Amino acid sequence: MDRADLAADVVRRLAHVTAALRHRQDSVFAELGLTPAAARALHELDPDRPSPARDLAERLGCDRSNVTALVDKLEQAGLVERRTDPADRRQKTLVVTGPGRGVRAGVVEVMSDSRLLAALSDEELRTLRDLVWKVSDDGCPEQCDTR
Amino acid sequence: MDRADLAADVVRRLAHVTAALRHRQDSVFAELGLTPAAARALHELDPDRPSPARDLAERLGCDRSNVTALVDKLEQAGLVERRTDPADRRQKTLVVTGPGRGVRAGVVEVMSDSRLLAALSDEELRTLRDLVWKVSDDGCPEQCDTR
DNA sequence: TATTGTTATACTCTATAACTATA
DNA sequence: TATAGTTATAGAGTATAACAATA
Numbered sequence: 438m439d440r441a442d443l444a445a446d447v448v449r450r451l452a453h454v455t456a457a458l459r460h461r462q463d464s465v466f467a468e469l470g471l472t473p474a475a476a477r478a479l480h481e482l483d484p485d486r487p488s489p490a491r492d493l494a495e496r497l498g499c500d501r502s503n504v505t506a507l508v509d510k511l512e513q514a515g516l517v518e519r520r521t522d523p524a525d526r527r528q529k530t531l532v533v534t535g536p537g538r539g540v541r542a543g544v545v546e547v548m549s550d551s552r553l554l555a556a557l558s559d560e561e562l563r564t565l566r567d568l569v570w571k572v573s574d575d576g577c578p579e580q581c582d583t584r
Numbered sequence: 585m586d587r588a589d590l591a592a593d594v595v596r597r598l599a600h601v602t603a604a605l606r607h608r609q610d611s612v613f614a615e616l617g618l619t620p621a622a623a624r625a626l627h628e629l630d631p632d633r634p635s636p637a638r639d640l641a642e643r644l645g646c647d648r649s650n651v652t653a654l655v656d657k658l659e660q661a662g663l664v665e666r667r668t669d670p671a672d673r674r675q676k677t678l679v680v681t682g683p684g685r686g687v688r689a690g691v692v693e694v695m696s697d698s699r700l701l702a703a704l705s706d707e708e709l710r711t712l713r714d715l716v717w718k719v720s721d722d723g724c725p726e727q728c729d730t731r
Numbered sequence: 732t733a734t735t736g737t738t739a740t741a742c743t744c745t746a747t748a749a750c751t752a753t754a
Numbered sequence: 755t756a757t758a759g760t761t762a763t764a765g766a767g768t769a770t771a772a773c774a775a776t777a
């Protein structure tokens with residue numbers, strides 16, 4: 438098998454593995470009562486450092502206008518609160534509530550969960566980590582996000 | 585770094601790399617005048633073995649009703665033709681046209697393209713292939729598709 | 732009755748543009 | 755005048771349910 442075929446194989450398999458990861462994540466999000474996008478928004482909110490909606494849009498790599506709807510859902514579910522910033526009344530600070538912290542913990546867990554990698558030994562896992570890092574350092578410029 | 589953190593790191597990076605891959609693919613699809621879903625549909629059509637729409641839905645892992653709209657687009661672009669199967673007049677066979685073959689070749693190329701992997705030596709690439717295979721063999725049951 | 736493809740409809744995600752209330 | 759958040763709107767992708775033609 439020559440290099441091009443080998444690389445094509447890797448690309449296909451990577452897509453396959455990531456689709457499976459995504460699939461599991463989305464079904465857990467659904468169990469938590471969240472759509473995938475809402476779950477990812479909650480994931481980006483640091484419960485210990487409330488931040489304005491503007492920042493969230495930036496971290497999600499999407500337009501501000503979408504954040505409105507996402508936060509609407511999270512707020513209706515009681516997971517997040519909007520508070521007008523007294524220092525600049527244009528801004529609304531997004532605060533993760535008590536229940537929000539709990540749900541967010543579930544989101545964080547599944548997003549870094551790795552049952553999929555169970556087949557690998559510790560050493561294989563380290564090797565994979567190094568290779569994937571090498572690829573993403575080199576081939577992933579600024580514009581990439583993790584959506 | 586313990587195993588859980590290591591695995592979480594791998595998961596994050598994998599998502600990152602695949603997002604970058606997807607990003608590049610989608611922009612090439614756009615240059616070819618195709619939406620991502622239409623491009624993936626064309627990718628699934630074997631020019632040498634025309635098949636009914638039913639099969640395409642199955643390969644894409646989506647509902648038949650979506651295939652209608654996807655094939656509408658491909659047909660309007662002159663890349664695919666619908667032909668009623670004389671043997672079973674309920675079925676419509678999807679035939680990739682001459683121009684369709686050319687565009688499909690571009691889709692196939694970018695979907696197995698691997699400039700992203702350029703940073704790896706031949707040996708590293710083989711190692712990565714083996715590890716990714718191991719993961720996908722073990723951790724990806726039937727329900728996964730490559731979307 | 733069962734199946735193929737289609738239509739109608741709805742929901743999610745995302746983007747652009749225009750609006751408001753602040754600054 | 756510029757910025758933060760919102761609203762209105764649109765397009766892509768996907769799903770369910772009902773329908774016509776055919777088997």
